[in-house]
Amino acid sequence: MGQVLVLGLLSGGIYALFAVGVVLVYRGSRVLNFAQGEVGTAGLFLATWLTVDHGLPWIGGAIAAIVMTAAIGVAFERFVVRRMGDAPRVSVAVATVGLLLFVSTLELIVFKLGGKPRSIDGPIAGAGAKIAGVVVSPTQMLSLVVALGIGVGLAVLLRRTDFGLGVLAAAQDTAAARLVGVPVNRVSAFVWGTGAAVTTLGCLLIAPGLGAFAPGAVSRLFLFGLAAAVLGGLTSLPGAFAGGVIVGIVEASAGRIFESVALPGVKTLAVFVLLLVTLLVRPDGLFGSKA
C-alpha cells in the first residue's frame, strides 16, 4: 500500500504539472491545447543542448527553455488563436493538433543535429531517499512541491488580482470584458505563454526520472495529464493538482492489483474507467464549475 501511494504521488506530480498548464489555457481561452506536451519537450531539448552540450548551468538552460516555449505559446496565440476569434473552440483545439505536428517536426530537425537521444540531470543532485521501498529522487520531490505551488499560486492570481479576474472574464465573454477595459489580447497571450512555460517546467522536472528522451517521449504522460485536468474539472487549478494525484494513485493501484495476471493496458483502462465514472456522476469534473 505504501509503495502504491508513493508511486501514485510521484506519477501524480508529473500529471499535475501537465494538468495545471492545460487548465490555465482552458480557463483563459476555453481551448484544450493538445500541443502543450510537445512544446514542453521542445523546451527540454533546448535546455539539454545548452546545459549538456554547452555547459550552461541547469538554471540557465531552464530559463532559456521556458522563455522559448512561452514565446511559442504567445506566437501561436497571436497568429492562430486570435485570428480564429469567432471560430468554435473545438476548431481552435484542432489547430493545436497542427501546432503539435509542427513542433514534433521541428524537434526532429533540431534533434537530428544532436543526433542522439538525450538525457539531462535534475536541478538537485543526490541519491534521494528510500520511502516505502521506492527511491525518490530530490527532483521528484521538488516536482510535487512545484506542481502544488504553481497550482495554488495561479489560483490565487486568478481569483485575487484584477488581472486574474480579467483572464476569467475574457474567457467567459470577450466582448463584455473588452468593454469594461480588460486588455483581452494581453490576457490571452498571457495564458498561452504561461501554459507553455508551466508545461516546460514540468518536462524539465520529469526528464531526469525518464533517463533518456526523444521526440514524443512525454506523449503518454501528457495524455494522462489531460485526463487529470478533466477529472479535476478543467476550470480548477487546485482540481488539476488533485486530479493528477488521483490519476497517479489509481494507475499505480491498478498496476498492483492486476500485476499477477499481467493484464495488458490495465492501468490505462483503470484511468479511463475512473474518468468515465466521474464524468457520469459529475459532468463538470470533481472541482469544476459550469463553463
Next chain:
Amino acid sequence: MIRKLSALLALLLLTSCTGARLPKEVAARNRTDTTLSANESTTSTSVDGSDPLGGVTNPSTLPSLPAKGKGSTTATTLVAADTSAVRSTLFTPNENTIGITKDSITLCAHAALTYGAAFNTSDKDLNVYWSAINDAGGIYGRKVTVTYENDDYKPDTAVQAANACKQKNPFALIGGIGFDQIPAVRNWAETNHVLYIHHTATVEGTQNQHYSFTGLPSTEKMGEMFGELVAARYRGKKVGIIKRNSPNWEPGVKAFKAVAQKYGVQIVAEDPVDQNQGSYQQELLDMSNHGAQVVWLWENALDSTQIVKQSKAQAYNPQFLLFPFNLTSQTLNNDAMNPPLVGVAMYPAYSFHDYSGSFASYASDMKEFEAEYAKYRPNADLTGFGGDLLFLNWTGMKGLAVLLQKCGPDCTRNKMVDVMTSLKVARPFPASCDVDFTRPGFPRMGGFSVNVMQTYRSPSGDVNWRNTDTCVEHLL
C-alpha cells in the same frame, strides 16, 4: 464545452488503451531443427573476392564490374542465377513485370524515418549499398532504385506508406523494422497484390497469405532464443519479463515462456508496458519485489534505455536482456557495463573500425561497408548511435541483392516468388547467416539463426555490442 472535450479525451484514452488489434490466427508451427552446413548450399555458390564471376553460368548477363583496384567489391556475385523454369503463378501477366525493366529495378520501402533522426541517419544514408551496386553496373545491368516512405513506426501510417509506395509501381515493397507495422502491411499486400519483403514479424496470421516474404527469423524465433539464452546462462535465477503491450509482440513472449517452462526457468513477474510509457518505476519495483535477478526487456531501443536507466536510479541492478542497439549501450555508457547487457538480434553487431574477436569473421563486410560510406556518404556518422543500424540496413540490402541475383537476368515477380520459396544457401556473405526458404512448415520464411551479443568497451571508448555467438539456431 467541457463535456465535448471530455468525450474527446475519453476517446483518446480508449484508443490508447485498446490499440489496433488484429485477429489472431493459429500459425503453422511444425518446427524442424535442421541446420545448414556450408556444403548444403544447393545451386548457389558463394564466391570469394578473387573470383567475382565464379559459379555463374552466363557472365554476359552479370553486372559489369569496376576495373581492378577501383570502386567497391559489392558487385561480387553472391549467388548464381536460377535458370529453371518459372513455377509460381501468383502474379498475373500484367502484375508480373511491374517495377522491373531491362535496365532498372524499382523498390520502395516503408521505414520509421521519423526515428532515423534519432539515429542520425537519413534515407540517403540507407541507399549507399545500391549506389555502389549501380556504379558497378547494377544487377544484371539493371540499376536498382530504392525510395522510402515514412511509416512513423505505426501500423496505420505504415499502410499509408505502403499505399504511397504502390503509386510508384515498385517491383517489391520492402518492410523495415517494426513488429506492429509489418502484420498490418502484410494484410494490405494480400488485397493489393504487392510483393512484400519484410523484416522480422510474427508468423501468426500468415498461413493463408501469399504475397509476403522474409529472410529473417520470426518474432517467435526471437522470443525462443531469448528463452534459450536464459535457460543456457541463467538457469536457477529468478527471471522477470517487461514486455510491450501488443498482440504482435506477444507471440515472442509465448515462445520465451514455452522454452522457460521446458527448461525449468522460474519466471517470477511479467509486466506489460505501453510504447512511450515514460515511467517504469512500478514495473521495476514489481521485478525487484519478486526478486527477479534477470529481466528480459521485450521493448524497443529507447524504451529499453529508459527502463535500464530508471532501474539504476532505483538501485535495482539485475541482468538485463534486450534488443542490442548501440543507441542503448552508448546512451547508458557505464550503466551498460555493470553488469554488461546481453542481447539477441537478427542482425550482426557493429563497432566502427573494430575487426577483432568475433568481428573478424565478417570483417571483410565491415571494411567494405566503411569504404562505401567513406565514398558515398562521408558525413554519415558510423561511430555513433546510427552506425550499427546503417550496417544492419547495409547487410539487409546485400541480402536483397542475393535474392535479385538469384532471380536472374529474366527476373519477374513470379520468378522472385520461386526464389523465396526454394533458395537454400549457407551464409551467402560473411555478415549474413544461412538462408533457407525450404523448411517445411515455414512458407515464405528464410531465416532461422540469430546473433547473441554483449556490451563491451570498444577501442573508440564507446560502449557498443559485439557477438558472443554468431548465427546460432539454438543455444541448448
